Amino acid sequence: MNKTNAKISGAVAGIIIGIILLIFGFWKVMLILLVGAVGWYIGYLIDESKKNDHIDIE
Numbered sequence: 001m002n003k004t005n006a007k008i009s010g011a012v013a014g015i016i017i018g019i020i021l022l023i024f025g026f027w028k029v030m031l032i033l034l035v036g037a038v039g040w041y042i043g044y045l046i047d048e049s050k051k052n053d054h055i056d057i058e
Contacts, residue, residue, distance in 0.1 A: 021029050 024032075
């Protein structure tokens, strides 16, 4: 991705986040982001545990 595409993507993401904040409100959006981050972290831990299942302890 070149610099122009990154600027456009950032602007579009900012506009979308702004609209979501206007619709739902600050604290509801923060709750959604928190729940999403916790879900991502749990998925990350599950993926990491699957990667390490093949290690043999001698």
